Amino acid sequence: MADRKISETPGSAKKDPTAAARRPGRPRSGKKGADKRELLLDAALKLFAQYGIAETPLSMIAKEAGVTTAMLHYYFKTREQLLDVMIDERFQPVRAGFTDIFETHADDPLMAITNMAQCMIDAAEKYPWVAPLWVREVISESGMLKKRMEERNGDKNRKIVQECIIRWQAEGRLNPDLNPALLFISLFGLTLFPMASMKMRQGGVSPISPDMLRKHVTLLLFHGVAPQKP
Amino acid sequence: MADRKISETPGSAKKDPTAAARRPGRPRSGKKGADKRELLLDAALKLFAQYGIAETPLSMIAKEAGVTTAMLHYYFKTREQLLDVMIDERFQPVRAGFTDIFETHADDPLMAITNMAQCMIDAAEKYPWVAPLWVREVISESGMLKKRMEERNGDKNRKIVQECIIRWQAEGRLNPDLNPALLFISLFGLTLFPMASMKMRQGGVSPISPDMLRKHVTLLLFHGVAPQKP
Amino acid sequence: MADRKISETPGSAKKDPTAAARRPGRPRSGKKGADKRELLLDAALKLFAQYGIAETPLSMIAKEAGVTTAMLHYYFKTREQLLDVMIDERFQPVRAGFTDIFETHADDPLMAITNMAQCMIDAAEKYPWVAPLWVREVISESGMLKKRMEERNGDKNRKIVQECIIRWQAEGRLNPDLNPALLFISLFGLTLFPMASMKMRQGGVSPISPDMLRKHVTLLLFHGVAPQKP
Amino acid sequence: MADRKISETPGSAKKDPTAAARRPGRPRSGKKGADKRELLLDAALKLFAQYGIAETPLSMIAKEAGVTTAMLHYYFKTREQLLDVMIDERFQPVRAGFTDIFETHADDPLMAITNMAQCMIDAAEKYPWVAPLWVREVISESGMLKKRMEERNGDKNRKIVQECIIRWQAEGRLNPDLNPALLFISLFGLTLFPMASMKMRQGGVSPISPDMLRKHVTLLLFHGVAPQKP
DNA sequence: TATGAATGAGTCTTCATTCAT
DNA sequence: CATGAATGAAGACTCATTCAT
Numbered sequence: 001m002a003d004r005k006i007s008e009t010p011g012s013a014k015k016d017p018t019a020a021a022r023r024p025g026r027p028r029s030g031k032k033g034a035d036k037r038e039l040l041l042d043a044a045l046k047l048f049a050q051y052g053i054a055e056t057p058l059s060m061i062a063k064e065a066g067v068t069t070a071m072l073h074y075y076f077k078t079r080e081q082l083l084d085v086m087i088d089e090r091f092q093p094v095r096a097g098f099t100d101i102f103e104t105h106a107d108d109p110l111m112a113i114t115n116m117a118q119c120m121i122d123a124a125e126k127y128p129w130v131a132p133l134w135v136r137e138v139i140s141e142s143g144m145l146k147k148r149m150e151e152r153n154g155d156k157n158r159k160i161v162q163e164c165i166i167r168w169q170a171e172g173r174l175n176p177d178l179n180p181a182l183l184f185i186s187l188f189g190l191t192l193f194p195m196a197s198m199k200m201r202q203g204g205v206s207p208i209s210p211d212m213l214r215k216h217v218t219l220l221l222f223h224g225v226a227p228q229k230p
Numbered sequence: 231m232a233d234r235k236i237s238e239t240p241g242s243a244k245k246d247p248t249a250a251a252r253r254p255g256r257p258r259s260g261k262k263g264a265d266k267r268e269l270l271l272d273a274a275l276k277l278f279a280q281y282g283i284a285e286t287p288l289s290m291i292a293k294e295a296g297v298t299t300a301m302l303h304y305y306f307k308t309r310e311q312l313l314d315v316m317i318d319e320r321f322q323p324v325r326a327g328f329t330d331i332f333e334t335h336a337d338d339p340l341m342a343i344t345n346m347a348q349c350m351i352d353a354a355e356k357y358p359w360v361a362p363l364w365v366r367e368v369i370s371e372s373g374m375l376k377k378r379m380e381e382r383n384g385d386k387n388r389k390i391v392q393e394c395i396i397r398w399q400a401e402g403r404l405n406p407d408l409n410p411a412l413l414f415i416s417l418f419g420l421t422l423f424p425m426a427s428m429k430m431r432q433g434g435v436s437p438i439s440p441d442m443l444r445k446h447v448t449l450l451l452f453h454g455v456a457p458q459k460p
Numbered sequence: 461m462a463d464r465k466i467s468e469t470p471g472s473a474k475k476d477p478t479a480a481a482r483r484p485g486r487p488r489s490g491k492k493g494a495d496k497r498e499l500l501l502d503a504a505l506k507l508f509a510q511y512g513i514a515e516t517p518l519s520m521i522a523k524e525a526g527v528t529t530a531m532l533h534y535y536f537k538t539r540e541q542l543l544d545v546m547i548d549e550r551f552q553p554v555r556a557g558f559t560d561i562f563e564t565h566a567d568d569p570l571m572a573i574t575n576m577a578q579c580m581i582d583a584a585e586k587y588p589w590v591a592p593l594w595v596r597e598v599i600s601e602s603g604m605l606k607k608r609m610e611e612r613n614g615d616k617n618r619k620i621v622q623e624c625i626i627r628w629q630a631e632g633r634l635n636p637d638l639n640p641a642l643l644f645i646s647l648f649g650l651t652l653f654p655m656a657s658m659k660m661r662q663g664g665v666s667p668i669s670p671d672m673l674r675k676h677v678t679l680l681l682f683h684g685v686a687p688q689k690p
Numbered sequence: 691m692a693d694r695k696i697s698e699t700p701g702s703a704k705k706d707p708t709a710a711a712r713r714p715g716r717p718r719s720g721k722k723g724a725d726k727r728e729l730l731l732d733a734a735l736k737l738f739a740q741y742g743i744a745e746t747p748l749s750m751i752a753k754e755a756g757v758t759t760a761m762l763h764y765y766f767k768t769r770e771q772l773l774d775v776m777i778d779e780r781f782q783p784v785r786a787g788f789t790d791i792f793e794t795h796a797d798d799p800l801m802a803i804t805n806m807a808q809c810m811i812d813a814a815e816k817y818p819w820v821a822p823l824w825v826r827e828v829i830s831e832s833g834m835l836k837k838r839m840e841e842r843n844g845d846k847n848r849k850i851v852q853e854c855i856i857r858w859q860a861e862g863r864l865n866p867d868l869n870p871a872l873l874f875i876s877l878f879g880l881t882l883f884p885m886a887s888m889k890m891r892q893g894g895v896s897p898i899s900p901d902m903l904r905k906h907v908t909l910l911l912f913h914g915v916a917p918q919k920p
Numbered sequence: 921t922a923t924g925a926a927t928g929a930g931t932c933t934t935c936a937t938t939c940a941t
Numbered sequence: 942c943a944t945g946a947a948t949g950a951a952g953a954c955t956c957a958t959t960c961a962t
Contacts, residue, residue: 036946052372054284057931070948073933113455136370139427142282142362175449175457181438182446183455185427189419197369197415208411216412219405224454225343225413227405266921287956299957300923309957496942512832514744517935529936530944539936573915592832599887600826602742635917639906641898645887646910649879657829657875668871676872679865684914685803685873687865726925747952760927763954 037075040065044082045090049129053083053137053144087148091138094123094130095149099157102164109168110222113187117217120191125210131195139188158184190217267305270295271316279359283313283367283374317378321368324353324360325379329387332394339398340452343417347447350421355440361425369418388414420447497535500525501546509589513543513597513604547608551598554583554590555609559617562624569628570682573647577677580651585670591655599648618644650677727765730755734772735780739819743773743827743834777838781828784813784820785839789847792854799858800912803877807907810881815900821885829878848874880907 043065047056058079062069076082101119105112124131137143161184168174191213198208273295277286288309292299306312331349335342354361367373391414398404421443428438503525507516518539522529536542561579565572584591597603621644628634651673658668733755737746748769752759766772791809795802814821827833851874858864881903888898 050372052282052284052374054282055372055374058933059931068948069932070934070950071946074945074947077933079932110456132370132372135423136366136372139423140362140366141426141429142280142285142366144282144285172457175453175455177445177449178455179438179442179446181428182424182443185424186420186446186450188427189423190416193365193369193419193423194412194415196371197418198411199371208409212409213412215407216409216416219407220413220416220450220454222454222456223405224450224452225405225408226340226452227402288958289956298923300959301921303958304922307958510832512742512744512834514742515832515834518937519935528944530938531942533937534943537937570916592830595883596826596830596832599883600742600822601886601889602740602745602822602826604742604745632917635909635913635915637905637909638915639898639902641888642884642903642906643915645884646880646906648887649883650876653825653829653879653883654872654875656831657878658871659831668869672869673872675867676869676876679867680873680876680910680914682914682916683865684910684912685865685868686800686912687862748954749952758927759953760955761925764924764926767954769953 036067036071040067040072040075041086041090044086045127045129045133048086048137049132053133058082083145083148087145087152090127090129091133091145091149092152094127095153095157097123099160102161106164109165109174112164113183114218114221117187117191117221118214120187121195121210121214121217124192124195131192134188134192135196139185139192190220266297266301270297270302270305271320274312274316275320275357275359275363278316278367279362283363288312313375313378317375317382320357320359321363321375321379322382324357325383325387327353329390332391336394339395339403342394343413344448344451347417347421347451348444350417351425351440351444351447354422354425361422364418364422365426369415369422420450496527496531500527500532500535501550504542504546505550505587505589505593508546508597509592513593518542543605543608547605547612550587550589551593551605551609552612554587555613555617557583559620562621566624569625569633572624573643574678574681577647577651577681578674580647581655581670581674581677584652584655591652594648594652595656599645599652650680726757730757730762730765731776731780734776735817735819735823738776738827739822743823748772773835773838777835777842780817780819781823781835781839782842784817785843785847787813789850792851796854799855799863802854803873804908804911807877807881807911808904810877811885811900811904811907814882814885821882824878824882825886829875829882880910 040061044056044061047061047064050056051060058069058072062072065071072082076085098116098119101116102112105115124134133145137145138149140146158181162180165174165178165180165183169176169178169180194208194213195210270291274286274291277291277294280286281290288299288302292302302312306315328346328349331346332342335345354364363375367375368379370376388411392410395404395408395410395413399406399408399410424443425440500521504516504521507521507524510516511520518529518532522532525531532542536545558576558579561576562572565575584594593605597605598609600606618641622640625634625638625640625643629636629638629640654668654673655670730751734746734751737751737754740746741750748759748762752762755761762772766775788806788809791806792802795805814824823835827835828839830836848871852870855864855868855870855873859866859868859870884903885900
């Protein structure tokens with residue numbers, strides 16, 4: 001869906017991203033089906049999430065992927081383009097997933113909102129890079145991906161969500177004193193942000209699991225912190 | 231309280247930080263009382279918040295402060311130590327402020343929680359660096375200050391807060407299904423995180439103000455998203 | 461005549477260069493008769509002339525010719541050998557043309573000299589790469605082709621010309637105070653050098669044309685700058 | 691006289707270039723009086739002349755000057771700026787010297803023209819870099835300094851000279867059939883070009899000396915190639 | 921105190937070259 | 942024939958750091 005010309009590089013025919021597995025083609029068998037390009041993106045994503053984008057030199061990505069830095073440039077011409085590709089092929093699909101929900105549940109505010117929160121947690125659980133990168137690099141004012149994201153997406157999604165909220169508030173189906181813009185960002189703050197700040201890697205030893213977060217957030221969104229009234 | 235060796239440099243005697251004015255010593259009179267060291271920290275903090283720590287070379291800080299990089303090294307020996315000092319003298323006091331509240335309002339859960347949220351917003355409003363740096367560098371798993379913070383503070387504060395919450399829950403004064411650890415982090419996610427992701431600079435043209443956030447968060451914490459029941 | 465080992469690659473049998481048409485063999489019919497190898501040389505020559513040799517990477521040549529760099533290596537093995545081939549097949553014939561004249565007009569000094577100048581202008585007009593490359597790369601002390609040219613040709617041609625000049629001076633048919641070696645180089649300086657320094661591309665909008673240069677040089681060589689004496 | 695902002699680097703106060711000796715200041719004694727910056731320019735100029743600009747990496751200059759490449763960047767921020775500085779501080783003064791003559795001898799065509807040629811030879815003799823760099827990089831269409839020169843100087847000088855020539859031709863003091871623009875470039879072709887193409891380094895073993903060139907060019911300009919008529 | 925000069929190490933990038941297919 | 946993939950080597954540039962003054 002990205003309509004910008006990006007990465008005049010090998011194999012640049014746009015693929016349905018994040019879904020390397022589904023693709024047909026020569027090699028196969030699980031992780032092996034992904035072509036080199038995809039593996040490089042994987043490595044980059046992993047390290048960017050782990051150390052931050054600015055803190056991760058290409059050489060580190062190359063080493064992680066077992067190639068030379070020249071290889072990285074072979075597939076992504078420049079560091080900047082690697083970031084562009086990363087957004088187009090990995091971030092955008094995830095982002096789309098976030099806001100689709102509001103269109104699906106256009107008539108059920110609480111469902112829409114809690115569902116959206118769940119979706120965010122799902123994504124962060126499925127792709128370990130989602131939470132840290134989204135928090136640090138996409139949403140933070142100083143993030144390296146913020147401008148890129150906005151260029152590609154504008155405020156389209158944000159606007160859609162906000163309009164829904166405003167409408168629901170007008171219809172009395174949502175607390176009218178909440179700030180629509182802030183409600184949107186609050187959802188990130190209640191989901192991705194905790195995911196980014198705690199070690200909840202799958203099967204980790206941490207006492208906190210995504211499931212606990214799911215429950216916690218739903219509760220908080222439905223009732224606030226006060227004890228349930230009879 | 232810091233037990234690590236830090237910057238055996240001029241004026242390195244530990245001072246009560248963020249309160250340069252109160253300090254005795256040579257120069258005085260308002261902004262003039264701040265010695266060079268303080269000004270350098272100011273510059274660093276400002277730029278770190280604006281561009282991110284990894285993205286801000288010492289030369290940029292030096293230029294901002296109107297000195298040479300050699301000067302920076304004179305005062306802080308190394309880049310790492312600059313970060314250490316920054317934490318000790320600027321972050322710690324702010325952090326302390328966050329959790330003191332729980333001790334003050336030890337008997338009033340809702341008061342404590344909303345007050346804490348307010349305090350965070352206050353701090354973020356007063357010091358523009360608080361929100362961006364806390365979100366990106368202190369809380370995020372990949373943040374450059376996270377380890378430093380933990381080394382200095384351990385989980386002391388977090389533990390205090392969690393114990394309070396657990397007690398309150400046991401006493402039926404707080405929704406017992408909320409996760410104590412997550413409630414703590416949720417407060418950050420509802421306050422500093424939005425502050426970091428939106429332009430709310432004082433006097434800005436943005437439609438979102440700290441006051442709006444204050445109201446929004448209180449509401450959310452008290453009642454959740456649902457419309458007020460009669 | 462080339463005595464160096466050159467490009468043990470396909471079609472590397474030495475051909476009479478610049479005369480691809482005359483060559484026997486497979487394809488034929490005008491521009492079509494030029495085989496790939498010739499087209500690659502064309503592209504290289506064009507870009508070398510336009511940007512300079514050192515400034516022109518093989519990738520640029522490949523793109524210009526619509527092939528891959530691997531192809532270039534297939535035909536010329538290495539960059540160095542491309543240069544060697546270029547000289548042998550394109551430069552040498554042109555150079556030969558320059559000095560033949562002195563043998564043709566061995567008995568008419570003025571004719572020989574002016575004819576030689578005309579020939580140089582002719583060549584530069586016919587092959588747009590002649591002037592820029594000869595000036596920058598063949599004659600200049602620092603030129604990348606200078607050594608190659610000398611290896612192949614030695615001073616043979618230069619010597620032939622100088623001997624003619626010396627003889628003519630002895631016979632009183634040429635100003636005896638002129639320096640033979642310098643007279644030779646002066647001819648380049650009066651023809652190729654201006655051609656290389658001005659945009660005189662055929663059909664260009666520039667006020668200077670090869671014809672104007674022809675006239676100018678003849679005049680200068682015959683009479684100097686002074687106004688014609690009666 | 692250069693009015694463009696260049697090289698925000700150490701010691702960037704514009705100095706009267708090419709005349710490092712005259713400058714006051716600490717160290718002294720011949721070559722030692724030149725500060726580092728000047729020495730680096732010297733090294734660069736020497737190598738650029740010897741190998742060509744594009745063929746000379748900064749590392750080569752650094753080695754020649756006995757410093758690191760970081761040092762070069764310390765004094766000249768970037769390679770491009772090194773070239774800018776080179777032009778402003780070394781080339782411009784020389785260029786100015788070329789055309790001043792036409793204003794000095796505004797009333798004596800032959801004197802002006804031959805003097806100008808002598809001046810060019812003088813400059814090329816005094817500064818060994820003048821001839822090769824001027825021919826390859828300043829005058830050649832593909833030269834790396836051509837655009838820079840034009841940016842700084844426009845065609846001002848060229849125009850002045852051409853107007854003189856045109857006037858003289860109108861007054862019958864110069865062969866009216868010569869092309870003014872070409873006459874100007876011919877002077878370069880008869881002086882700097884030969885200087886660039888032959889080894890005439892001071893004290894060299896070559897049979898050709900600047901003095902021989904001076905005589906040769908004067909003769910050619912005055913009388914052409916034909917033998918003196920009685 | 922303060923700085924100009926200097927540098928080693930590291931980053932991004934380009935390029936000629938090779939090789940299996 | 943032709944190319945995509947891959948790389949080693951080198952180039953420009955940045956940056957934290959040191960040191961003599």
